[in-house]
Amino acid sequence: MSATPAGGTSARLLISCPDRPGIVAAVSGFLFAHGANIVSSDQHSLDPEGGRFFMRMEFTTEALDLGRDELGREFAREVGDGLEMDWRLSYADEPKRMAVLVSREEHCLLDLLWRNRRGELDAQVELIASNHPDLEPDAAAFGIPYHHVPVPPGGKPEAESALLELLEGRVDVVVLARYMQILTGAFLDRVGVPLINIHHSFLPAFAGADPYRQAERRGVKIIGATAHYVTEELDAGPIIHQDVARVSHRDGVPELERLGADIERAVLARAVKLHLDDRLLVHEGKTVVF
């Protein structure tokens, strides 16, 4: 959202720590002392009296008096350690490496690839993997490697091993763009990077299978989609973004699926962008979105 400087690059500092007076002064003082100019700043406190404090600062790096590694070490030493901070530094010119998992429906995948191509999503898309071969031509049109990793009945362990081999150490984030397989806790433990999923309902309504059928049966007047970080408990991870569309008695399940596809791709793309731009912090099963 905020304008990045035309020349040079920018860095983002994400912080989570116990709230106390002086945090903003300490961080901004440190950055000023080392030649950074803060171009954007967001903060949130759960409770100024002993709650958790969250902050995101974006700053220019042209005039920094330290290298990237040094800056991190100095920040820890001068500020972070003393204030018991969890913190993360990232740079706009080091885009995250991303994998997309998908099944047969192409709308979310295509939208991500198209936004990536036009520079809207700042990621290096390393690979696409799918339990079906159908979307290989779409991947090819964007020049992204496509891996068909089938999941036959009883074959989930082998499939997850194959996926892990593709992913481990090679990507920074995995996006489930309508990947219709449930991933095991063992897989999530081993993959070691965040996963973002799009669920085709307005969670927590209609968790689980066939949400549009559930919605049609209940006669709701609005449907939605939810992008969330994946945790072992199905459809219960921290919600990143949601959106909705108005429907009526005229809309049967096929119409809900069609309308829903538009929301799904928009919500997922937005959630992925927030993650890529380092605008998300997770705390106690919920997200702080800067």
Next chain:
Amino acid sequence: MSATPAGGTSARLLISCPDRPGIVAAVSGFLFAHGANIVSSDQHSLDPEGGRFFMRMEFTTEALDLGRDELGREFAREVGDGLEMDWRLSYADEPKRMAVLVSREEHCLLDLLWRNRRGELDAQVELIASNHPDLEPDAAAFGIPYHHVPVPPGGKPEAESALLELLEGRVDVVVLARYMQILTGAFLDRVGVPLINIHHSFLPAFAGADPYRQAERRGVKIIGATAHYVTEELDAGPIIHQDVARVSHRDGVPELERLGADIERAVLARAVKLHLDDRLLVHEGKTVVF
């Protein structure tokens, strides 16, 4: 939504029947033959092959060749009986008599009374009843009788009897404008008119008590409100209207309540208007909204 004729009045015919060819021709032919001019028409079919068919027609009554009672009798004889119709005729110049039940929160009540006063809701508001005395001054400002019917612990049967005495035979619809008491099935059976409730969540998410607290805990990014007809199963009646508002990690429970109040009053007012204008049909736990 549709413009009613400037002079004279208009009538609305609501129909539900098994679908088959010729229904529109039969109804419109009947109305034309008796001098009605159709100014608005909506229809919906669950399945042209043997599904249920729903229709709403609004027509001018100035040139009718029959009186109101006669028109109904003739319609049954010439059209309705043969096509196994459930049907209902109502007239724009016979506004429905309405009661509002409320507890301590005034926003929904005030909005209904204000819209009624400015002619937007075409109802005759007969009375307000509450389990608390707090909102009597607001009712007085609009000149509506206010009945304090307390519900002490263990006193629900007496309270429901008192309410029934106020309502039976005197109103055509009851609106629960944040009435925080659960009404028993026995009450619903006896009151004999539709009840419209506003639930302060985007049903089916967060049914039951304290929906804003539930929403805050789950970290949703959108909250909502749902107006529905009341059935014995709590928060499970046919949904009439829903709307939502975007929220963020910054919004604690008080902010959700404040934002939610705006949605609640808008959603309830819209649902009540749809009911008053005879735009709602219920079928298998869902509404058709014309």
Next chain:
Amino acid sequence: MSATPAGGTSARLLISCPDRPGIVAAVSGFLFAHGANIVSSDQHSLDPEGGRFFMRMEFTTEALDLGRDELGREFAREVGDGLEMDWRLSYADEPKRMAVLVSREEHCLLDLLWRNRRGELDAQVELIASNHPDLEPDAAAFGIPYHHVPVPPGGKPEAESALLELLEGRVDVVVLARYMQILTGAFLDRVGVPLINIHHSFLPAFAGADPYRQAERRGVKIIGATAHYVTEELDAGPIIHQDVARVSHRDGVPELERLGADIERAVLARAVKLHLDDRLLVHEGKTVVF
């Protein structure tokens, strides 16, 4: 929106005529007599006393007792001529032939082609023409012929002739999917089919060039896009559909363009779908949308 019957096909009858009693009865009586079952019906009257009346009926054609040509002739003879109707019959199994004109920006074109491929837009896309060669690979990925028709300074007459040669007699509708050339009145006269344009502002605000720059300068808090039929007066044709997005002081012109692109493609796709499904009537510079 309304469900079409599973078996057989359906037809749509669009009518505009002076309002008077008996129109619905006459049309529905005619359709019933010839074996059509009405599955959807919409009507609108500007004024029941002598205003213009508009109607759209969708009906099944399986049991029709007449051929398609005969049905039209009979309808004119039995109903249309007597009631001074402008009317149009079309069949769901005869999709419209469509051309897309585009310049350099691909988002609207890609969305149309993708929705067409997945069966959401019921058109036969005959060709794409552009004043730039850039988007040929995108067209090729969807297997659609791409014609580069440059418009050098002073070369508009030749370009329009070339376009007319491509279009005349070969398409039923032309979509301007961010085609950044103004078409002359002479061209519009000769092309002889409706043209749908997407303008990247919330018309009538910011007509003309550079609407996002105008919006940024004025400091609006919401931007929009407008799909309209093309008339000789620039950006003044009948509006078909509009949508908006919220923006803030943080959004410079590039952000407005990015956010706007999402609205543009959605609004144009919706407008094209309404046209393809015969849901649009034009009267006195405005659309009736059924």
Next chain:
Amino acid sequence: MSATPAGGTSARLLISCPDRPGIVAAVSGFLFAHGANIVSSDQHSLDPEGGRFFMRMEFTTEALDLGRDELGREFAREVGDGLEMDWRLSYADEPKRMAVLVSREEHCLLDLLWRNRRGELDAQVELIASNHPDLEPDAAAFGIPYHHVPVPPGGKPEAESALLELLEGRVDVVVLARYMQILTGAFLDRVGVPLINIHHSFLPAFAGADPYRQAERRGVKIIGATAHYVTEELDAGPIIHQDVARVSHRDGVPELERLGADIERAVLARAVKLHLDDRLLVHEGKTVVF
């Protein structure tokens, strides 16, 4: 939006100055040194290289080591003067004094008074003034003094003088809640406090008189309302907030007015709240909204 601390009060510091490195560090360092704890912080820069910089900080005041007057003087001396800042300090426990000007339509006025009564708008409503006597009973129901200041043809100078006598020195902000008189530049100069107006269109579309009639004539599919600060040029002041509603060919001018009333009251209430909470800065005819 942001949570204020439970105990004590909070202050807001609004800053506008030329951008340069070190501003955040200087301000947050000053506040920390004097015992303030920053609970919320927003900033915006038009251009880190020599553009304008805007900031809003909210902080607790319980542990301040200076009085309110002293704090301002010290801030100017230690920070503000050196950095060429325009700045403003305000305290949550010193609500702004507000006047409302209104004509005959009550919806905006009632909504403001209701939100003020329930504590949602933190203002001291000093008086209501109107060129009509109609809304006196509504003002009385909320216990607010109501002044009837008629504006007969040719009587605007006298009316404005009477208004100035009511307002000068007694209010901090004036809200035009559908006040249908144009105020002269002379009046605006003399009243000396900001005025917030609600215009019943989506500006810049349909500026001037009768916007709903203009909207109906143009056939737009969305209508809106705009709250803005008043400047001498009619309907051209800095836009604070806007919102919209979807309309169709079915909506004549009366329906647009009814739908529009709901947007108007919501947009105006939101704009007034933003002003009361010191979330607005004006720069070159546009607002920065924190």
